[in-house]
Amino acid sequence: MSRITALETADVRFPTSLELDGSDAMNPDPDYSAAYVRIVTDAADGLTGHGFVFTIGRGNDVQVAAIEALAGHLVGRDAEELLADMGGTWRALVHDSQLRWLGPEKGVMHMAIGAVVNALWDLRAKREGRPLWQVLAAMTPEQLVDLVDFRYLTDALTREQALEILRAAQPGRAEREARLLREGYPAYTTTPGWLGYDDEKLDRLCREAVAEGFDQIKLKVGGDLADDVRRLRIARDAVGPDVRIAVDANQRWDVAEAISWIGELAGFDLAWVEEPTSPDDVLGHAAIARGIAPIPVATGEHMANRVLAKQFLAADAVAVLQIDATRVAGVNENLAMLLLAARFGVRVCPHAGGVGLCEAVQHLAMLDYVAVSGRIDGRMIEFVDHLHEHFVTPVRVAGGRYRTPTEPGAGTEMHAASLAGHTVSRDA
């Protein structure tokens, strides 16, 4: 037996706004940040579990405070017991009635639970000596559904229906795992498309993306229509007709505006339109989806929880579900969202970038391929080439694909030197 002895936090910030990396129509000057947590035990193995919430600067201290509010649930507890029943551990955290009032199940408090849940999964995977995707993909269908809280989902997905999905994917698991280890998982890149980059840089980065083997890029739109048309023309000329171009409005529009604006861009053969409006607006997305068909609507990075995911899927409001590793309450809730997507036959293309999102979310996409949907067609993980050097097991992307990670853990551990060099003090 080992006990959790500490839940250590850090307010980690990178001054990305200086270069306009990450700039879009809603977020002109993000400072990529992480509200970071490290779970320490008294076990002789010395292993620690790492997790974080990605934020874009101000308020990262609030997010850290929310993580610290969870210490009472963990410190002093038996680590084996918590890790052996991650479904129960998730419920104990999410159903704390007093903390739940602060959402419920959304925003700062819910994301804090996600960081802690992900840190526990990192610890468990390290203890098992395997990457997280492989830990999860080796679990039985019964063990996997035990991780999921079906509360509020049963009108669309019951435990039995989830079991059916997972059992149907069992036969091909070994073969898909071997293929994954051999070929990796498709990626697309957002590196060329930030709104703050000038035309020359856009053109150059588009050509570099193609040269590097990507077959999809993504551009930020929604600031100014004439700019969008000009930038899309530059991008299309640079990448040629065979590379897909998605666009991302980062919640910039109202419903009617989204439909008319996208109408002006439709000639550029868009792979999808991402976050056209408020991430809470299920019915608005459904109206936009009807209004811009057959162009697919993509969303998910700000989807607050599995209840939103259920509705987006049931209402045909999303054609590409973009789960995020740190927006919801961690691995368990993302598994619920993978199951919902499989149930509705919608492809999952995870959101990534930021700080460590690529490192974390690749495990979920790979789990999906091996053990949930069993599919990889039309699916890809976002890639942005920023800040990977701060992670102990950084993603490796080559030839337009994520190479499948084999190191133990969830990918969420930052170098001690990076933490030391980028942590801001509480009183700063």
Add this chain to the structure above:
Amino acid sequence: MSRITALETADVRFPTSLELDGSDAMNPDPDYSAAYVRIVTDAADGLTGHGFVFTIGRGNDVQVAAIEALAGHLVGRDAEELLADMGGTWRALVHDSQLRWLGPEKGVMHMAIGAVVNALWDLRAKREGRPLWQVLAAMTPEQLVDLVDFRYLTDALTREQALEILRAAQPGRAEREARLLREGYPAYTTTPGWLGYDDEKLDRLCREAVAEGFDQIKLKVGGDLADDVRRLRIARDAVGPDVRIAVDANQRWDVAEAISWIGELAGFDLAWVEEPTSPDDVLGHAAIARGIAPIPVATGEHMANRVLAKQFLAADAVAVLQIDATRVAGVNENLAMLLLAARFGVRVCPHAGGVGLCEAVQHLAMLDYVAVSGRIDGRMIEFVDHLHEHFVTPVRVAGGRYRTPTEPGAGTEMHAASLAGHTVSRDA
């Protein structure tokens, strides 16, 4: 000119769980709390603006940290300028792109903005020497719509449509204001119905409620069906056939369970069913509304923002909209919700209770009657007789009605002695 010199906060907690006041099917042991803020200026009048977020205990410190993260937007700023353009002030707070990432527009960070916005309104009303409802109800339709951010609303409510609603209510304003000052505003009481009370206490409190003049009470349900039936029978026997009984499940059920459970209780002539399931589940509430018709569905106290309100109304998922003074981003966003409800012809019956929610939300209901919907039929404000003694201008409820407040301010100021006696230290 005067400058804001400080944004002072306090983590205020009351040990209500000791008496099971406030206990329901999801919240067995709440400790009613307030993340409190006081805005101080260097004006000679010495007036201060007070606001808070109501929470139920753990995490109140996180909510305080979120309020403190807003200091940079206010301290050092010209108070007159901020107060004269409360629409612009609201936008500056809610559209801070870095802070917005933490929601967006939901949970801890959004509620923190609500506390600060409400504190500014309290200051403005005190400076004008009038109660908040009267300050708002004296504004022109143009001034009122300037307070509202129509982003994400225009598919259901445009600025022009909002103006039409407000202009239609203009002719009767003076008459309704006079009636309000004369007769007050209807109330209903939840005091008898907490789940932790035994049958004898339930029976006694029901009879007292009728004797005090209430014509609607509310019972918590959803813990155990047999208990609910027994308690409803006791309540119905105690209040007789002419007093309405609403029930509140506090998000306890999934969709199918809600419909079947309510079916078992329908014989007790329910006034409404409140929070049957997740407050994020627009489509689920719509299905429940169809399944239990003609019993009305009520919800709103956990409705994260105006985008959710828009969808609930557009989808016929709510028949009684229960706005809450501290769940959304303050007075401005609640005005948007009042306008949406008026647009869809749905009555508003505010959520209250907790700490100071009655004091705060009465102003919004009264604004609605005088200047927005212009209606009072079927409308009432929740009343729970707890913790009012801590407020400088406590609500006065008599004969089943809120007496209309006439003191300057928004009702949100606590006594200095109450703050001093119930503030927990940061390191507790």
